[in-house]
Amino acid sequence: MADQLQQSRRPSVIYLSFQECTGCFESFTRSFAPTMENLIFNVVSLDYDDTLMAAAGDAAESALDKAMHDNFGKYVLVIDGSVPTGAGGAYCTAGGKSAVETLREAAKGAAVIVCVGTCSAFGGIPFADPNPTDAWPITAIIGDKPIVNVSGCPPIPEVITGTLMQYVTTGRLPDLDQHRRPKAYFGNTIHDRCYRRPFYDEGKFAKSFDDEGARNGWCLYELGCKGPTTYNACATLKWNGGTSFPIESGHGCIGCSEPGFWDKGNLYAPVSSAEWGKAAESSPVDALKLAGGAATLGAVVGVASAGAGRLRQHRSEHPEDNEHPPRSEP
Amino acid sequence: MDLLTFARGMGLKAAIAIFCLGVTWRIVAFALLKIRRDFAAPRESILKYLSGGLITTMARSWPHREFIGRTGPGEALGYSYHLGLFAVVLLFTPHILLLGSLFGFTWPGLPSSIITIISVLTLTLFLAVLFRRVTNPVMRMLSNFDDYFSWFITMLVMVTGLAATAHVGGPYETLLAIHILAVDALLIWFPFGKLMHAFYIFPSRAINGALLGRKGATS
Numbered sequence: 253m254a255d256q257l258q259q260s261r262r263p264s265v266i267y268l269s270f271q272e273c274t275g276c277f278e279s280f281t282r283s284f285a286p287t288m289e290n291l292i293f294n295v296v297s298l299d300y301d302d303t304l305m306a307a308a309g310d311a312a313e314s315a316l317d318k319a320m321h322d323n324f325g326k327y328v329l330v331i332d333g334s335v336p337t338g339a340g341g342a343y344c345t346a347g348g349k350s351a352v353e354t355l356r357e358a359a360k361g362a363a364v365i366v367c368v369g370t371c372s373a374f375g376g377i378p379f380a381d382p383n384p385t386d387a388w389p390i391t392a393i394i395g396d397k398p399i400v401n402v403s404g405c406p407p408i409p410e411v412i413t414g415t416l417m418q419y420v421t422t423g424r425l426p427d428l429d430q431h432r433r434p435k436a437y438f439g440n441t442i443h444d445r446c447y448r449r450p451f452y453d454e455g456k457f458a459k460s461f462d463d464e465g466a467r468n469g470w471c472l473y474e475l476g477c478k479g480p481t482t483y484n485a486c487a488t489l490k491w492n493g494g495t496s497f498p499i500e501s502g503h504g505c506i507g508c509s510e511p512g513f514w515d516k517g518n519l520y521a522p523v524s525s526a527e528w529g530k531a532a533e534s535s536p537v538d539a540l541k542l543a544g545g546a547a548t549l550g551a552v553v554g555v556a557s558a559g560a561g562r563l564r565q566h567r568s569e570h571p572e573d574n575e576h577p578p579r580s581e582p
Numbered sequence: 583m584d585l586l587t588f589a590r591g592m593g594l595k596a597a598i599a600i601f602c603l604g605v606t607w608r609i610v611a612f613a614l615l616k617i618r619r620d621f622a623a624p625r626e627s628i629l630k631y632l633s634g635g636l637i638t639t640m641a642r643s644w645p646h647r648e649f650i651g652r653t654g655p656g657e658a659l660g661y662s663y664h665l666g667l668f669a670v671v672l673l674f675t676p677h678i679l680l681l682g683s684l685f686g687f688t689w690p691g692l693p694s695s696i697i698t699i700i701s702v703l704t705l706t707l708f709l710a711v712l713f714r715r716v717t718n719p720v721m722r723m724l725s726n727f728d729d730y731f732s733w734f735i736t737m738l739v740m741v742t743g744l745a746a747t748a749h750v751g752g753p754y755e756t757l758l759a760i761h762i763l764a765v766d767a768l769l770i771w772f773p774f775g776k777l778m779h780a781f782y783i784f785p786s787r788a789i790n791g792a793l794l795g796r797k798g799a800t801s
Contacts, residue, residue, distance in 0.1 A: 441754055453693065454694070473679075481586065512583075517587065523676070523758070524758070525682070526680060546600070546602035546603040547606040550603035550606030550610070551607070553607045553610075554606060557610075561611065561615060
Protein backbone atom coordinates (compact mmCIF):
# COMPACT_ATOMS: atom_id res chain seq x y z
CA MET A 253 0.00 0.00 0.00
CA ALA A 254 2.92 2.34 0.84
CA ASP A 255 4.49 1.77 -2.60
CA GLN A 256 1.18 2.32 -4.27
CA LEU A 257 0.72 5.58 -2.41
CA GLN A 258 4.19 6.84 -3.36
CA GLN A 259 3.88 5.95 -7.04
CA SER A 260 0.42 7.21 -7.78
CA ARG A 261 -0.42 10.79 -8.65
CA ARG A 262 -2.08 12.35 -5.68
CA PRO A 263 -5.78 12.39 -6.38
CA SER A 264 -7.61 15.65 -6.13
CA VAL A 265 -10.03 16.03 -3.23
CA ILE A 266 -12.61 18.79 -3.08
CA TYR A 267 -14.17 19.26 0.32
CA LEU A 268 -17.47 21.17 0.37
CA SER A 269 -19.29 22.22 3.51
CA PHE A 270 -22.99 23.01 3.37
CA GLN A 271 -25.52 23.19 6.20
CA GLU A 272 -23.36 21.87 9.02
CA CYS A 273 -21.60 22.80 12.27
CA THR A 274 -18.01 21.98 11.21
CA GLY A 275 -17.93 19.23 13.83
CA CYS A 276 -17.27 16.67 11.10
CA PHE A 277 -14.28 18.61 9.85
CA GLU A 278 -13.06 19.07 13.43
CA SER A 279 -13.28 15.31 13.79
CA PHE A 280 -11.40 14.84 10.49
CA THR A 281 -8.51 16.94 11.79
CA ARG A 282 -8.14 14.63 14.80
CA SER A 283 -7.38 11.48 12.87
CA PHE A 284 -4.42 9.58 14.34
CA ALA A 285 -3.88 6.94 11.70
CA PRO A 286 -3.37 8.37 9.19
CA THR A 287 -3.11 11.90 10.46
CA MET A 288 -4.79 14.55 8.38
CA GLU A 289 -1.40 16.19 7.70
CA ASN A 290 -0.04 12.95 6.33
CA LEU A 291 -3.16 12.47 4.25
CA ILE A 292 -3.18 15.92 2.65
CA PHE A 293 0.60 16.31 2.24
CA ASN A 294 1.46 12.80 1.07
CA VAL A 295 -1.62 11.00 -0.15
CA VAL A 296 -4.20 13.35 -1.62
CA SER A 297 -4.23 16.84 -3.01
CA LEU A 298 -6.79 18.78 -1.03
CA ASP A 299 -7.59 21.38 -3.65
CA TYR A 300 -10.48 23.07 -1.97
CA ASP A 301 -11.70 23.26 1.59
CA ASP A 302 -13.18 26.50 2.81
CA THR A 303 -12.38 25.77 6.46
CA LEU A 304 -8.73 24.92 6.04
CA MET A 305 -7.54 26.89 3.03
CA ALA A 306 -5.73 30.20 3.41
CA ALA A 307 -7.38 31.71 0.34
CA ALA A 308 -10.69 33.48 0.59
CA GLY A 309 -13.23 35.14 -1.69
CA ASP A 310 -12.57 35.02 -5.44
CA ALA A 311 -9.20 33.31 -4.95
CA ALA A 312 -10.87 30.43 -3.12
CA GLU A 313 -13.69 30.15 -5.64
CA SER A 314 -11.28 30.14 -8.57
CA ALA A 315 -9.31 27.39 -6.83
CA LEU A 316 -12.49 25.36 -6.73
CA ASP A 317 -13.24 26.03 -10.41
CA LYS A 318 -9.68 25.13 -11.41
CA ALA A 319 -9.71 21.90 -9.38
CA MET A 320 -13.01 20.83 -10.93
CA HIS A 321 -11.84 21.69 -14.44
CA ASP A 322 -8.37 20.13 -14.22
CA ASN A 323 -9.55 16.92 -12.57
CA PHE A 324 -12.92 16.52 -14.25
CA GLY A 325 -14.19 12.96 -13.80
CA LYS A 326 -11.41 12.05 -11.41
CA TYR A 327 -11.70 14.01 -8.20
CA VAL A 328 -13.12 12.82 -4.90
CA LEU A 329 -15.89 15.08 -3.71
CA VAL A 330 -16.15 15.12 0.07
CA ILE A 331 -19.22 16.79 1.49
CA ASP A 332 -20.34 17.59 4.99
CA GLY A 333 -23.65 19.20 5.77
CA SER A 334 -27.10 18.79 4.35
CA VAL A 335 -28.39 20.79 1.42
CA PRO A 336 -31.18 23.28 2.15
CA THR A 337 -33.55 23.76 -0.75
CA GLY A 338 -36.09 26.06 0.91
CA ALA A 339 -36.36 29.72 -0.12
CA GLY A 340 -34.62 28.94 -3.38
CA GLY A 341 -31.58 27.63 -1.54
CA ALA A 342 -31.02 30.95 0.22
CA TYR A 343 -30.35 29.31 3.60
CA CYS A 344 -26.84 28.31 2.54
CA THR A 345 -24.91 30.23 -0.08
CA ALA A 346 -21.23 30.79 -0.83
CA GLY A 347 -19.67 32.83 -3.61
CA GLY A 348 -23.15 33.88 -4.77
CA LYS A 349 -24.26 30.28 -5.35
CA SER A 350 -26.66 28.24 -3.30
CA ALA A 351 -25.52 24.93 -1.80
CA VAL A 352 -27.72 22.98 -4.17
CA GLU A 353 -26.22 24.76 -7.22
CA THR A 354 -22.67 24.22 -5.99
CA LEU A 355 -23.40 20.57 -5.26
CA ARG A 356 -24.88 19.89 -8.70
CA GLU A 357 -21.97 21.62 -10.39
CA ALA A 358 -19.31 19.87 -8.33
CA ALA A 359 -20.96 16.47 -8.57
CA LYS A 360 -20.82 16.49 -12.39
CA GLY A 361 -17.08 15.86 -12.52
CA ALA A 362 -16.71 13.78 -9.36
CA ALA A 363 -15.48 10.20 -9.58
CA VAL A 364 -17.00 9.46 -6.22
CA ILE A 365 -18.82 11.40 -3.52
CA VAL A 366 -17.99 10.77 0.11
CA CYS A 367 -20.61 12.16 2.46
CA VAL A 368 -18.96 12.89 5.78
CA GLY A 369 -21.33 13.13 8.71
CA THR A 370 -24.97 12.34 9.25
CA CYS A 371 -26.13 15.68 7.80
CA SER A 372 -24.79 14.98 4.32
CA ALA A 373 -25.45 11.23 4.58
CA PHE A 374 -29.00 11.26 5.95
CA GLY A 375 -29.96 14.90 6.44
CA GLY A 376 -29.02 14.94 10.11
CA ILE A 377 -30.30 17.58 12.49
CA PRO A 378 -31.25 20.14 9.76
CA PHE A 379 -33.42 17.40 8.19
CA ALA A 380 -35.15 16.66 11.52
CA ASP A 381 -38.77 17.62 12.01
CA PRO A 382 -39.87 20.33 11.23
CA ASN A 383 -36.97 20.77 8.78
CA PRO A 384 -37.44 24.54 8.42
CA THR A 385 -34.90 24.92 5.62
CA ASP A 386 -36.23 21.99 3.57
CA ALA A 387 -32.85 20.30 3.93
CA TRP A 388 -31.98 17.03 2.16
CA PRO A 389 -29.16 14.50 2.20
CA ILE A 390 -26.88 14.29 -0.82
CA THR A 391 -28.44 11.03 -2.04
CA ALA A 392 -31.77 12.82 -2.42
CA ILE A 393 -30.24 15.29 -4.88
CA ILE A 394 -27.51 13.39 -6.70
CA GLY A 395 -28.54 10.08 -8.16
CA ASP A 396 -26.00 9.35 -10.88
CA LYS A 397 -22.73 9.12 -8.94
CA PRO A 398 -21.25 6.53 -6.61
CA ILE A 399 -21.86 7.78 -3.07
CA VAL A 400 -20.34 6.55 0.16
CA ASN A 401 -21.90 7.64 3.44
CA VAL A 402 -19.57 8.03 6.40
CA SER A 403 -22.24 8.86 8.94
CA GLY A 404 -21.90 10.00 12.52
CA CYS A 405 -22.40 13.24 14.36
CA PRO A 406 -19.51 13.56 13.92
CA PRO A 407 -18.01 10.46 12.26
CA ILE A 408 -15.01 8.76 13.83
CA PRO A 409 -11.88 10.48 12.39
CA GLU A 410 -10.24 7.22 11.35
CA VAL A 411 -13.42 6.13 9.58
CA ILE A 412 -13.27 9.30 7.45
CA THR A 413 -9.59 8.98 6.63
CA GLY A 414 -9.75 5.19 6.35
CA THR A 415 -12.56 5.36 3.79
CA LEU A 416 -10.66 7.97 1.75
CA MET A 417 -7.44 5.96 1.98
CA GLN A 418 -9.12 2.80 0.78
CA TYR A 419 -10.56 4.50 -2.28
CA VAL A 420 -7.33 6.32 -3.09
CA THR A 421 -5.17 3.23 -2.76
CA THR A 422 -7.40 0.62 -4.36
CA GLY A 423 -9.46 2.81 -6.68
CA ARG A 424 -12.51 0.86 -5.55
CA LEU A 425 -15.35 1.68 -3.27
CA PRO A 426 -15.53 -0.35 -0.09
CA ASP A 427 -18.34 -2.86 0.42
CA LEU A 428 -21.36 -0.87 1.54
CA ASP A 429 -24.38 -1.66 3.69
CA GLN A 430 -27.98 -0.79 2.82
CA HIS A 431 -27.34 2.83 3.85
CA ARG A 432 -24.22 3.04 1.63
CA ARG A 433 -21.90 2.95 4.64
CA PRO A 434 -18.63 0.99 4.51
CA LYS A 435 -19.33 -2.41 6.05
CA ALA A 436 -15.83 -2.52 7.47
CA TYR A 437 -16.80 0.21 9.94
CA PHE A 438 -20.57 -0.07 10.07
CA GLY A 439 -20.96 -3.83 9.97
CA ASN A 440 -21.69 -4.34 13.66
CA THR A 441 -23.82 -2.61 16.21
CA ILE A 442 -22.11 -0.74 19.00
CA HIS A 443 -23.97 -3.02 21.43
CA ASP A 444 -22.37 -6.11 19.87
CA ARG A 445 -18.87 -4.78 20.46
CA CYS A 446 -19.46 -2.85 23.65
CA TYR A 447 -17.34 -3.67 26.68
CA ARG A 448 -20.50 -3.25 28.80
CA ARG A 449 -22.31 -5.97 26.80
CA PRO A 450 -21.60 -8.81 29.29
CA PHE A 451 -23.52 -6.82 31.90
CA TYR A 452 -26.50 -6.59 29.53
CA ASP A 453 -26.43 -10.36 29.27
CA GLU A 454 -26.20 -10.67 33.03
CA GLY A 455 -29.14 -8.30 33.49
CA LYS A 456 -27.04 -5.67 35.29
CA PHE A 457 -28.12 -2.15 34.33
CA ALA A 458 -27.13 1.31 35.53
CA LYS A 459 -30.20 3.07 36.89
CA SER A 460 -28.88 6.61 36.65
CA PHE A 461 -25.84 8.38 35.25
CA ASP A 462 -22.83 7.95 37.46
CA ASP A 463 -24.51 5.60 39.95
CA GLU A 464 -22.49 2.71 41.31
CA GLY A 465 -23.64 0.42 38.50
CA ALA A 466 -22.63 2.95 35.83
CA ARG A 467 -19.20 3.34 37.44
CA ASN A 468 -18.82 -0.42 37.60
CA GLY A 469 -19.35 -0.61 33.84
CA TRP A 470 -22.92 -1.92 33.90
CA CYS A 471 -25.01 -1.62 30.76
CA LEU A 472 -26.59 1.78 29.99
CA TYR A 473 -29.60 0.26 28.18
CA GLU A 474 -32.08 1.52 30.77
CA LEU A 475 -30.68 5.04 30.41
CA GLY A 476 -31.60 5.06 26.74
CA CYS A 477 -28.40 3.77 25.12
CA LYS A 478 -29.12 3.24 21.41
CA GLY A 479 -26.13 0.90 20.98
CA PRO A 480 -28.36 -2.08 20.08
CA THR A 481 -29.74 -0.33 17.00
CA THR A 482 -26.70 1.71 16.00
CA TYR A 483 -24.10 0.53 13.51
CA ASN A 484 -20.72 2.14 13.95
CA ALA A 485 -17.17 1.41 15.05
CA CYS A 486 -17.18 3.55 18.22
CA ALA A 487 -16.72 0.55 20.52
CA THR A 488 -13.74 -0.77 18.57
CA LEU A 489 -11.88 2.17 16.98
CA LYS A 490 -12.95 4.59 19.71
CA TRP A 491 -11.99 8.28 19.65
CA ASN A 492 -8.92 10.40 20.28
CA GLY A 493 -6.52 7.74 19.13
CA GLY A 494 -8.43 4.92 20.80
CA THR A 495 -8.75 6.62 24.17
CA SER A 496 -12.44 6.06 24.79
CA PHE A 497 -15.90 6.48 23.35
CA PRO A 498 -19.12 8.00 24.71
CA ILE A 499 -20.33 4.83 26.45
CA GLU A 500 -16.94 4.44 28.09
CA SER A 501 -17.30 8.00 29.35
CA GLY A 502 -20.60 7.09 30.98
CA HIS A 503 -23.16 8.31 28.45
CA GLY A 504 -25.32 6.03 26.35
CA CYS A 505 -25.05 5.99 22.57
CA ILE A 506 -27.51 8.41 20.95
CA GLY A 507 -27.50 6.54 17.64
CA CYS A 508 -26.06 9.47 15.70
CA SER A 509 -24.86 7.39 12.75
CA GLU A 510 -28.36 6.12 11.94
CA PRO A 511 -30.80 7.77 9.53
CA GLY A 512 -33.33 10.03 11.25
CA PHE A 513 -31.73 9.57 14.68
CA TRP A 514 -32.99 12.93 15.90
CA ASP A 515 -36.63 12.01 15.20
CA LYS A 516 -36.57 8.55 16.73
CA GLY A 517 -37.90 9.63 20.09
CA ASN A 518 -36.48 10.32 23.50
CA LEU A 519 -32.69 9.95 23.56
CA TYR A 520 -32.94 8.83 27.19
CA ALA A 521 -35.76 6.28 26.75
CA PRO A 522 -34.73 2.62 26.35
CA VAL A 523 -34.85 1.18 22.84
CA SER A 524 -37.66 -1.17 23.86
CA SER A 525 -39.88 1.46 25.45
CA ALA A 526 -43.09 2.67 23.87
CA GLU A 527 -42.82 5.89 21.93
CA TRP A 528 -46.00 7.87 21.71
CA GLY A 529 -44.85 10.90 19.80
CA LYS A 530 -42.35 13.62 20.38
CA ALA A 531 -39.78 12.84 23.01
CA ALA A 532 -40.92 15.38 25.53
CA GLU A 533 -44.55 14.34 25.25
CA SER A 534 -44.12 10.64 26.01
CA SER A 535 -45.25 9.62 29.45
CA PRO A 536 -47.29 6.92 31.20
CA VAL A 537 -50.08 9.49 31.49
CA ASP A 538 -50.44 9.43 27.69
CA ALA A 539 -50.74 5.66 27.79
CA LEU A 540 -53.34 5.78 30.54
CA LYS A 541 -55.32 8.46 28.68
CA LEU A 542 -55.30 6.33 25.54
CA ALA A 543 -56.26 3.16 27.43
CA GLY A 544 -58.95 5.01 29.42
CA GLY A 545 -60.48 6.55 26.30
CA ALA A 546 -60.49 3.24 24.45
CA ALA A 547 -61.92 1.41 27.47
CA THR A 548 -64.72 3.97 27.82
CA LEU A 549 -65.60 3.53 24.17
CA GLY A 550 -65.41 -0.24 24.65
CA ALA A 551 -67.79 -0.02 27.62
CA VAL A 552 -70.31 1.90 25.52
CA VAL A 553 -70.05 -0.66 22.72
CA GLY A 554 -70.34 -3.43 25.35
CA VAL A 555 -73.54 -1.97 26.79
CA ALA A 556 -75.03 -1.60 23.31
CA SER A 557 -73.96 -5.13 22.45
CA ALA A 558 -75.48 -6.54 25.66
CA GLY A 559 -78.69 -4.58 25.01
CA ALA A 560 -78.95 -6.02 21.52
CA GLY A 561 -78.27 -9.49 22.95
CA ARG A 562 -80.98 -9.12 25.56
CA LEU A 563 -83.45 -7.96 22.92
CA ARG A 564 -82.69 -11.00 20.78
CA GLN A 565 -83.03 -13.21 23.85
CA HIS A 566 -86.35 -11.63 24.76
CA ARG A 567 -87.69 -12.08 21.24
CA SER A 568 -86.72 -15.72 21.15
CA GLU A 569 -88.32 -16.33 24.55
CA HIS A 570 -91.46 -14.33 23.74
CA PRO A 571 -92.21 -14.82 20.06
CA GLU A 572 -95.74 -13.52 20.60
CA ASP A 573 -94.28 -10.00 21.10
CA ASN A 574 -92.97 -10.08 17.58
CA GLU A 575 -96.40 -10.60 15.99
CA HIS A 576 -98.16 -7.49 14.77
CA PRO A 577 -101.70 -6.95 16.09
CA PRO A 578 -104.41 -7.61 13.43
CA ARG A 579 -105.55 -4.55 11.59
CA SER A 580 -109.09 -3.47 12.41
CA GLU A 581 -111.47 -3.44 9.47
CA PRO A 582 -112.67 0.00 8.48
CA MET B 583 -40.57 6.93 9.88
CA ASP B 584 -38.73 3.62 10.05
CA LEU B 585 -40.30 0.27 10.91
CA LEU B 586 -39.11 0.23 14.52
CA THR B 587 -40.39 3.75 15.19
CA PHE B 588 -43.75 2.78 13.73
CA ALA B 589 -43.91 -0.52 15.63
CA ARG B 590 -43.21 0.98 19.05
CA GLY B 591 -45.01 4.22 18.29
CA MET B 592 -48.14 4.42 16.17
CA GLY B 593 -48.46 0.64 15.81
CA LEU B 594 -48.27 -0.01 19.54
CA LYS B 595 -50.57 2.90 20.26
CA ALA B 596 -53.24 1.58 17.89
CA ALA B 597 -52.83 -1.98 19.21
CA ILE B 598 -53.22 -0.89 22.84
CA ALA B 599 -56.29 1.18 21.97
CA ILE B 600 -57.92 -1.74 20.15
CA PHE B 601 -56.93 -4.12 22.97
CA CYS B 602 -58.50 -1.90 25.65
CA LEU B 603 -61.59 -1.22 23.57
CA GLY B 604 -62.10 -4.88 22.69
CA VAL B 605 -61.46 -6.25 26.17
CA THR B 606 -63.81 -3.75 27.84
CA TRP B 607 -66.43 -4.33 25.17
CA ARG B 608 -66.39 -8.09 25.67
CA ILE B 609 -66.24 -7.96 29.46
CA VAL B 610 -69.09 -5.44 29.72
CA ALA B 611 -71.20 -7.36 27.21
CA PHE B 612 -70.50 -10.58 29.13
CA ALA B 613 -71.27 -9.01 32.51
CA LEU B 614 -74.59 -7.62 31.29
CA LEU B 615 -75.78 -10.86 29.73
CA LYS B 616 -79.15 -11.88 31.07
CA ILE B 617 -78.93 -14.97 33.24
CA ARG B 618 -82.05 -17.08 33.06
CA ARG B 619 -84.01 -16.66 36.27
CA ASP B 620 -84.02 -19.70 38.55
CA PHE B 621 -87.46 -19.93 40.15
CA ALA B 622 -86.47 -22.76 42.50
CA ALA B 623 -85.69 -21.81 46.09
CA PRO B 624 -81.94 -21.80 46.75
CA ARG B 625 -80.74 -24.93 48.53
CA GLU B 626 -78.00 -23.07 50.33
CA SER B 627 -77.52 -19.68 51.90
CA ILE B 628 -76.18 -16.92 49.64
CA LEU B 629 -72.81 -16.99 51.44
CA LYS B 630 -72.52 -20.72 50.91
CA TYR B 631 -73.18 -20.64 47.21
CA LEU B 632 -70.97 -17.65 46.65
CA SER B 633 -68.18 -19.48 48.42
CA GLY B 634 -69.02 -22.40 46.12
CA GLY B 635 -68.01 -20.14 43.26
CA LEU B 636 -64.64 -19.52 44.85
CA ILE B 637 -64.12 -23.20 45.63
CA THR B 638 -65.00 -24.19 42.04
CA THR B 639 -62.55 -21.60 40.68
CA MET B 640 -59.77 -23.19 42.69
CA ALA B 641 -60.89 -26.81 42.26
CA ARG B 642 -61.13 -26.50 38.46
CA SER B 643 -57.65 -25.02 38.40
CA TRP B 644 -56.16 -28.27 39.60
CA PRO B 645 -56.53 -31.80 38.16
CA HIS B 646 -59.23 -33.85 39.81
CA ARG B 647 -57.73 -36.72 41.82
CA GLU B 648 -59.84 -39.28 40.01
CA PHE B 649 -58.73 -38.16 36.54
CA ILE B 650 -55.19 -37.08 37.32
CA GLY B 651 -53.69 -39.85 35.18
CA ARG B 652 -55.63 -38.67 32.16
CA THR B 653 -55.68 -34.91 32.57
CA GLY B 654 -52.55 -34.35 34.66
CA PRO B 655 -49.98 -34.27 31.82
CA GLY B 656 -52.11 -31.86 29.79
CA GLU B 657 -52.58 -29.57 32.77
CA ALA B 658 -48.87 -29.74 33.64
CA LEU B 659 -48.08 -28.77 30.06
CA GLY B 660 -50.54 -25.89 30.22
CA TYR B 661 -49.25 -24.58 33.52
CA SER B 662 -45.63 -24.88 32.43
CA TYR B 663 -45.94 -22.84 29.27
CA HIS B 664 -48.12 -20.26 30.95
CA LEU B 665 -45.52 -19.84 33.70
CA GLY B 666 -42.81 -19.64 31.03
CA LEU B 667 -44.76 -16.96 29.21
CA PHE B 668 -45.27 -14.96 32.39
CA ALA B 669 -41.57 -15.16 33.21
CA VAL B 670 -40.52 -14.06 29.74
CA VAL B 671 -43.08 -11.26 29.51
CA LEU B 672 -42.69 -9.92 33.01
CA LEU B 673 -39.07 -10.60 33.98
CA PHE B 674 -37.07 -9.73 30.85
CA THR B 675 -35.57 -6.28 31.35
CA PRO B 676 -36.46 -4.77 27.92
CA HIS B 677 -40.07 -5.93 28.53
CA ILE B 678 -40.04 -4.42 32.01
CA LEU B 679 -38.83 -1.15 30.53
CA LEU B 680 -41.60 -1.22 27.92
CA LEU B 681 -44.22 -1.87 30.60
CA GLY B 682 -42.54 0.76 32.77
CA SER B 683 -42.90 3.32 29.99
CA LEU B 684 -46.64 2.51 29.95
CA PHE B 685 -47.38 2.19 33.67
CA GLY B 686 -44.71 4.39 35.20
CA PHE B 687 -42.98 1.85 37.44
CA THR B 688 -40.52 -1.00 36.99
CA TRP B 689 -39.30 -4.05 38.90
CA PRO B 690 -36.14 -6.18 38.88
CA GLY B 691 -35.64 -8.54 35.96
CA LEU B 692 -33.79 -11.81 35.38
CA PRO B 693 -30.47 -12.12 33.49
CA SER B 694 -30.92 -12.39 29.72
CA SER B 695 -29.31 -15.83 29.63
CA ILE B 696 -31.90 -17.24 32.05
CA ILE B 697 -34.72 -15.64 30.08
CA THR B 698 -33.30 -17.19 26.89
CA ILE B 699 -33.32 -20.64 28.50
CA ILE B 700 -36.89 -20.15 29.72
CA SER B 701 -37.91 -18.92 26.26
CA VAL B 702 -36.48 -21.97 24.54
CA LEU B 703 -38.19 -24.29 27.05
CA THR B 704 -41.49 -22.42 26.64
CA LEU B 705 -41.17 -22.63 22.87
CA THR B 706 -40.65 -26.39 23.12
CA LEU B 707 -43.72 -26.68 25.34
CA PHE B 708 -45.65 -24.65 22.80
CA LEU B 709 -44.76 -27.14 20.11
CA ALA B 710 -45.77 -29.98 22.44
CA VAL B 711 -49.12 -28.29 23.01
CA LEU B 712 -49.71 -28.08 19.26
CA PHE B 713 -48.63 -31.70 18.81
CA ARG B 714 -51.11 -32.74 21.49
CA ARG B 715 -53.86 -30.72 19.87
CA VAL B 716 -53.41 -32.25 16.43
CA THR B 717 -52.77 -35.82 17.58
CA ASN B 718 -55.52 -36.10 20.16
CA PRO B 719 -58.72 -36.90 18.19
CA VAL B 720 -61.03 -35.22 20.70
CA MET B 721 -58.96 -32.05 20.92
CA ARG B 722 -58.57 -31.96 17.16
CA MET B 723 -62.33 -32.16 16.79
CA LEU B 724 -62.87 -29.36 19.30
CA SER B 725 -60.30 -27.08 17.70
CA ASN B 726 -61.08 -24.44 15.13
CA PHE B 727 -59.27 -21.58 13.37
CA ASP B 728 -59.35 -19.51 16.54
CA ASP B 729 -57.31 -22.09 18.47
CA TYR B 730 -54.67 -22.44 15.79
CA PHE B 731 -54.43 -18.72 15.04
CA SER B 732 -54.14 -17.85 18.74
CA TRP B 733 -51.38 -20.45 19.02
CA PHE B 734 -49.68 -19.11 15.90
CA ILE B 735 -49.68 -15.48 16.93
CA THR B 736 -48.34 -16.27 20.42
CA MET B 737 -45.68 -18.48 18.87
CA LEU B 738 -44.80 -15.71 16.41
CA VAL B 739 -44.18 -13.31 19.29
CA MET B 740 -41.97 -15.89 21.02
CA VAL B 741 -39.96 -16.78 17.90
CA THR B 742 -39.41 -13.20 16.80
CA GLY B 743 -38.43 -12.24 20.34
CA LEU B 744 -35.86 -15.01 20.49
CA ALA B 745 -34.54 -14.08 17.04
CA ALA B 746 -34.17 -10.46 18.11
CA THR B 747 -32.36 -11.42 21.31
CA ALA B 748 -30.04 -13.81 19.50
CA HIS B 749 -29.62 -11.44 16.50
CA VAL B 750 -30.52 -14.27 14.13
CA GLY B 751 -32.14 -13.64 10.76
CA GLY B 752 -31.42 -9.97 10.15
CA PRO B 753 -30.35 -6.66 11.65
CA TYR B 754 -31.35 -6.24 15.29
CA GLU B 755 -33.55 -3.20 14.70
CA THR B 756 -35.52 -5.04 11.98
CA LEU B 757 -35.94 -8.12 14.18
CA LEU B 758 -36.98 -5.95 17.11
CA ALA B 759 -39.48 -4.10 14.91
CA ILE B 760 -40.95 -7.39 13.64
CA HIS B 761 -41.15 -8.66 17.23
CA ILE B 762 -42.99 -5.53 18.39
CA LEU B 763 -45.28 -5.71 15.34
CA ALA B 764 -46.06 -9.32 16.29
CA VAL B 765 -46.94 -8.10 19.79
CA ASP B 766 -49.11 -5.38 18.22
CA ALA B 767 -50.90 -8.07 16.18
CA LEU B 768 -51.37 -10.20 19.30
CA LEU B 769 -52.87 -7.26 21.20
CA ILE B 770 -55.28 -6.59 18.34
CA TRP B 771 -56.32 -10.25 18.07
CA PHE B 772 -56.52 -10.79 21.83
CA PRO B 773 -60.05 -9.50 22.60
CA PHE B 774 -61.63 -11.16 19.59
CA GLY B 775 -60.22 -14.67 19.92
CA LYS B 776 -59.75 -17.35 22.52
CA LEU B 777 -56.89 -15.44 24.11
CA MET B 778 -59.73 -13.67 25.95
CA HIS B 779 -59.75 -16.73 28.21
CA ALA B 780 -57.22 -14.76 30.26
CA PHE B 781 -60.13 -12.57 31.41
CA TYR B 782 -62.98 -15.06 31.18
CA ILE B 783 -61.54 -18.18 32.73
CA PHE B 784 -61.87 -17.36 36.41
CA PRO B 785 -65.18 -15.44 36.31
CA SER B 786 -66.82 -18.20 34.26
CA ARG B 787 -65.64 -20.87 36.70
CA ALA B 788 -66.84 -18.78 39.63
CA ILE B 789 -70.27 -18.18 38.06
CA ASN B 790 -70.67 -21.88 37.25
CA GLY B 791 -69.67 -22.80 40.80
CA ALA B 792 -72.05 -20.26 42.33
CA LEU B 793 -74.99 -21.39 40.17
CA LEU B 794 -74.31 -25.01 41.04
CA GLY B 795 -73.83 -24.07 44.69
CA ARG B 796 -77.26 -22.44 44.67
CA LYS B 797 -78.67 -25.81 43.67
CA GLY B 798 -76.76 -27.50 46.49
CA ALA B 799 -74.05 -29.10 44.33
CA THR B 800 -70.44 -28.88 45.46
CA SER B 801 -67.28 -28.95 43.42
